[in-house]
Amino acid sequence: MTATADAEAAANELMPLAEYLGSVLRRLRALPPLDLDLTQAHGNVLAADVIAPHPFPAFDQAAIDGYAARWEDLAGAGRLGAHPAFGQFDNPTRGVRLNVVGDLGASSWRPVRLTAGTCFSVAAGAPLPLGADVVVPVHWTDQGMAAVEILHAPKRGSGVRRTGDELSVGQVLATAGSYVTPPLVATFAAAGIGHVLVRPSPRVVVVATGDELVDVGRPSQPGQVVDANSHALTAAAVEAGAMAYRIGICDDDPEGLRGLLEDQTLRADLIITTGGTGTGPGDMLRRVLSRPGTGRGIVEFTDVALCPGTVLGFGTVGGEEVPVVCLPGEPGAALIGFEVLARPAIQLLAGSEPVFRPSVKAHLLETVSSPGGLREFRPAHIAERRGGGYTVQPLAGGPYTLSGLAEANGLLVLGERVTTAAAGSTVDVLLLDRRR
Known part of the structure; x- marks a missing residue:
């Protein structure tokens, strides 16, 4: 059997991503609702x-600054004239003079009524006088104070907002x-x-595990790896709409790990861990969480047809059975795992629909290869084409996924049966909206 055939046979033993996500998301429910103040x-x-x-506006009101009047009193102002040689024209010499009987501001509350030949000077938002059915803009008048000349007659109802015009009861x-x-x-x-x-916004706790981890502010060296994941995943959870808390680094100590997770169940709606999902001698997290314990729940680790990163964990921990998502330790794979599994879980807990990012079809600008049997999510830059549609430029993937993600505004998705996607072909791209 060739190496390619061996790889394909191994991939066939992996759970399809869609099947895995369906089995996980069916186990989650939106958080109970809360009655909150608007802010x-x-x-x-x-x-x-x-x-x-209630209706909005709550009462008849002036929509503009001007003079509230009865339209029938303005019928002769600035009427259009006609001439067989010149057509329709405004006659600026014809005006209507009205007595200004008062001023109304937005804080006015006493009801007033118009009589024939009178008007009120009104500010935008002021209650409309009874009988008024038009507000004449200030610049269509001579801006008089005791009396005003109306130079042009607006249409009936112009400058007026009636009760419930914008929002009606029910x-x-x-x-x-x-x-x-x-x-x-x-x-x-x-x-x-x-x-x-x-x-409510889900409360998400992020924990990085591994004896080799050190905090940021220093370079990695043999035997030490800077913890980039917990910082990145906390930021990703906030971007997804969660209230996220970075707990930091937990050593590969079974009792310490159990105690830490038990403590965090009191403040979390979802726990995200990174690292320790493999089967190597240092992968303590998998050994601890995959064993059932009284009141501790259990986490199942599944080999998923996903690239990068094939092992994902999901289950519950603590007496409250708080959901936990376990992501790989490699930074690029952890961030892809977050997009694939943790982000939809956060959206579901928050009651959002849909839970997945929007996707579009795009014209591939460069030929790319993909491992057979795995659904690959590769960083990409997507752009709109003149005349409609999108183009997508693949960025660094595989072992360089992290640097590719730093530039990406989309994820190129290559299905399990795709080993080569040719330039010019149409592919699916998930849109990464970094503005949220």
Whole structure:
């Protein structure tokens, strides 16, 4: 049997990624909803539809600064004239003069009524006088104070906002699963809503394991590896919408590891570990978590058809059975594992839909090879084409995935049956939105 055939046979023994993700995500449930103040709710996901209890605007009001009047009193102002040689034209000489009987600001509250031949000077947001059905812009007048000349007549209803014009009572303002954005906060507040029911942001604890790990601020040397993973994964969890906490480095001590994880179950909705997922002599995490213990749950480690990194772990720990995701120790593989497994888990706990990043079809600019039998996620740069569509440029993958990810705005996805993707072919690309 050739080396290629051996590799393909080994890959066939791996669980397909889609099957693995389905088995994991079915075990997770969105966090119980909380009733939060609008400001605190920003960035969370709604747990229920939000219905407008009050109209917006709440009363008839002026939409602009100007003069609130009755349209019938303005019928003769600036009417269009006609001439067989010149067509339609404005007649600037015809104006209508009205008495200004008062001023109304946004804080005015006493009801007032217009009578024939009168108007009110109004500010934008001021309550509309009873009988008024138009607000004339200031620059269409001579800006008089006791009396004003209206030089042009706007259409009936111009410059006016009626009760419920924008939001009516009973209107669905946002549906369950929607992110609470700043404009939604303003919409809810305008409709008289002070609290909303949301899914809380998941609390995520990140732990790096391994005797060889040292903290940042020094270079790696033989026997020591700088812990890049816990910093990167904490940032990735925050980017995904979680409240993330970096615990730091845990040595390969079985009792210390068990105690640390037990302690963290009190503050976490999800625990992410990195390192120790293999079967080597130093992979303590797998040996500790894959053994059932009273009240400690169990983690299953699965060989998945994924490149980079084939071993992922998922299960629960502690008496509260807090979900735990175990990612590889190699930094590039850890970040890809986060995108594939941990990020969807965070989205699901937060009640978000969909849980996966959006994807597009793109025109491949360079021929790439991929290991057979594995679904490869390779860093890439995606760009929009003139006339529509996208192009994608592969970046460094394999052992250089970390440096490729630092430049990437997408992940090129090559399926299990793909060994070579030719330049010019159409491929799938996950979009990495770094602005969230």
